[in-house]
Amino acid sequence: LAAWAAIAARGGAGAIEHDATPAPTWVQRGYWMAGAAVPSALSLGVTLHISTDVASAPMLWVIPLALYLLTFVIAFARGTEKIGAVARFIHPVALALLVVSYYASSEWPLSVALILVGFFFSALVCHFALARSRPAADRLTEFYLYVSLGGVVGGAFAALAAPAIFNNVYEYPLALAAACLFRPRATHLMPRLQDASFAAAVAVGVVALVLAPIGPLGATMVMGALGAAASMIAAGWGGGDNRAATLRYAALAASALHALVVLYVAFNSGSIFTHATGANAFTIAQPWGAALMATSFAVLVFAVHATVQPRTAAGRVVDFAHGVAIFSAVLLLMLILNAKRLDAQFLTVTSLAICALAIFLNRGRPLLMAGVVLAAFLMVFIEDARGGRIITQERSFFGIMRTREVPASGGSDGPLERILLHGTTIHGAQLLGPELSRLPLTYYNHNTALGEAILAGLLSGERSRLALIGLGTGSTACLMRSEDELTIYEIDPAIVRLSARPGGDFTYMSQCQPNARVELGDARLRIAEAPDGAFDVIVVDAFSSDAIPAHLLTREAVALYLRKSSERGVVVLHLSNRNLALVAEAARVARDLRAPTLHRVNGRVNTPYLYGGLSASVMIVARSPETLAVLPLASRGEWRVLEAPPGRAWSDDYINVPRALWEQLSGAEDCWRNPHRCDAPR
Known part of the structure; x- marks a missing residue:
């Protein structure tokens, strides 16, 4: 239609503008595309992280989208040049805090806030x-065309290519590092300190890749020896030091003495370091602890003093050596000051603090700043993989799935235990060995609230039919009797392949319920196809990295479960969640349906195994109070009838995620479940 209108108009050619702006080069066009692609890919990476670790609800992915669009508005508005300078200053600070936030994951509001701040300023830059x-104005159409195309390319890479290429969310740190490349270059008052901090960050990567497998003590001592050698090189490099001769010779002497002390301690570590009260706790024999502290501190002081001096003709080699010496001296000081708490996590936190400082100091050198960001995330990913052998790691539309094998008793002796992690949430575990492999672990232990509720529902009849929404490792199969029937509703094909197919990582299903039926797809849609009254027990345990899809806990969903349950049937809702007050929401739904409920929260179950019995919050919903009254619950005295709090119940038309977030953060749900804790006089 547009072409026909143009032809029909028969308009004459416009006047040729002889002073038109020259066409942009392909390098400029590529820059425009890249500048739009990086924040687009970054926004999807941030959204994936938040939506899998908080809740799979639209309200939450709107936040990164709104911030992404806001950066466009700010950057292209008139008179925002001063804002740009402020944003470029805050950007490295935000990135440094973002890196450190990976160890504030237990405080998820703080962690998410820092991640969003880092994303906002990266996109703004x-x-x-x-x-x-x-x-110029006559080329703006082409400019915005390439900007739009870049946004599409970045989004397509993060949404389509990255899941096929990577088995983890590696595009997220890559996009953060790429955003650093769009910073303008700037001079620094202390360029030698910049080089030293970059070298220290590279040393962090060496520790992560090469030295971490030998343990925190071994890694610290090897890095200390490398740092002592680097300190000797820096102190003895000809022409590399413009300080007074007295200071130069003092630095050389301190480096030599430090090297001797480190080498002696390293070769005699068995007698100098002795285990204290824990596997990672040490005591340090004197006077070697005092000598190591004194020489490390001296090397640190001399190295820092050298890097704040004007640059000399020696180039960057001396400054890089000083950076390695600074990092190793800091590690040795931390070893001595925190010998009773020395572990790999402490080593990682110290390394990330060094990287955070290097990010800020190298803010005027985009390429080096990007390298430091990658070094920091390398440490994060290696630390995440620490603590056991990874058998399987896959990435699908539903998140990152990992099977890890660890010693079941925490030591080298005893059986091994396989753990299924989906994002940051444990989805089940299984002991290896013919005598132990049928024992349900984690939330499904016989003595947890979830295990007890499932057993009670099964034992209410001679033969029971169970529907399991969310497969996990398939532990539920070994809570059942051979005559019981199991139907599984699972949306993720990867989980089915790992837990219900021959050759998978977990064998609960093949050992205890080999004839179980697996229905692949959305559980709510698939269970709706079953006949009414088809199941005696329906277990709703559909997690995605600690986020329950909200449509499985609405009034219509629970009504569907009750309709599919038999006269003696029960619906077991596993409501354990770090971030959302799901017990209160489930109670409101049951109130509107006039369905009786019982609720129980159990503490960690004492077992000889690492993940033998985890804390679980469970609600049992039935058609009638009589059904709940005759359930053979082993610890009936711990099951309580909860009166639903005020408020509108979740439905397909109304899902109030902010309320669930607030009630969890504020402790309102805990006060509602345990009013005696909040009845203290004001």
Whole structure:
């Protein structure tokens, strides 16, 4: 239609503008595309992280999208040049805090806030770079075309290519590092300190890749020896030090003495370091502890003093050596000051703090800043993989799935235990060995609230039919009798392949319920196809990295479960969640349906195994109070009838995720379940 209108108009050719702006080069076009692609890919990476670790609800992915669009508005508005300078200053600070936030994951609101701040300023830096590169008005159409195309390319890479290429969310740190490349270069008052901090960050990567497998003590001592050698090189490099001769010779002497002390301690570590009260706790024999502390501190002082001096003709080699010496001296000091708490996590936190400082100091050198960001995330990913052998790691539409094998008793002796992790949440575990492999673990232990509820529902009849929404490792199969029937509803094909198919990582299903039926797809849609009254027990345990899909806990969903349950049937809701107050929401739904409920929260079950019995919050819903009254619950005295709190229940038309977030954060749900804890006089 547009072409026909143009032809029909028969308009004459416009006047040729002889002073038109020259066409942009392909390098400029590529820059425009890259500047738009990086924040687009980054926004999807941030959204994936938040939506899998908080809740799979639209409200939450709107936040990164809104911040992404806001950066466009700010960057392309008139008169925002001063804002751009402020954003470029805050950007490295935000990235440094983002890196450190990986060890604030237990405080998820703080962690998510820092991640969003880091994303916001990274996207803002990219969009300000695009705004600065805008051509004249007669080329703006082409400019915005390539910006739009870049956004599509970035989004397509994160959504389509990255899941096929990577088995983890590696595009997220890659996009953060790429955003650093759009910062303008700037001079620094202390360029030698910049080089030293970059070398220290590279040493962090060496520790992560090469030295971490030998343990925190071994890694610290090897890094200490390397740092002592680097300190000797820096102190003895000809022409590399413009300080007074007295200081130069003092630095050389301190480096030599430090090297001797480190080498002696390293070769005699068996007698100098002795285990204290824990596997990672040490005591240090004197006077070697005092000598190591004194020489490490001296090397640290001399190295820092050298890097704040003006640059000399010696180039960067001396400064890189100083950086390695600084990092090793810090590690040795931390070893001595925290010998009673020395572990791999402490080593990682110290390394990330070094990287955070290096990110800020190298803010005027985009390439080096990007390298430090990658080094920090390398440490994060290696630390995440620490603590056992990874058997399987896959990435699907539903998140990151990992099977890890660890010693079941925490030591080298005893059986091994396989753990299924989906994101950051444990989805089940299984002991290896013919005598132990049928024992349900984690939330499904016989003595947990979930295990007890499932057993009670099964034992209410001579033969029971169970529907399991969410397969996990398939532990539920070994709670059942051979005459019971199991139907599984699972949406993730990867989980089915690992837990219900021959050759998978877990064998609960093949050992205890080999004839179980697996229905692949959305559980709510698939269970709706079953006949009414088809099941005696329906277990709703559909997690995705600690996030329950909200449509499985609405009034209509629970009504569907009750309709599919038999006269003696029960619905078991596993409501354990770090972030959302799901017990209160489930109670409101049951109130509207006039369905009786029982609720129990159990503490960790004492077993000889690492993940033998985890804490679980479970609600049993039935058609009638009589059904609940005759359930053979082993610890009936711990099951309580909860009166639903006020508020509108979740439905397919109304899902109030902010309320669930707030009630969990504020402790309102805990007060509702345990009013005696909150009845203290004001």
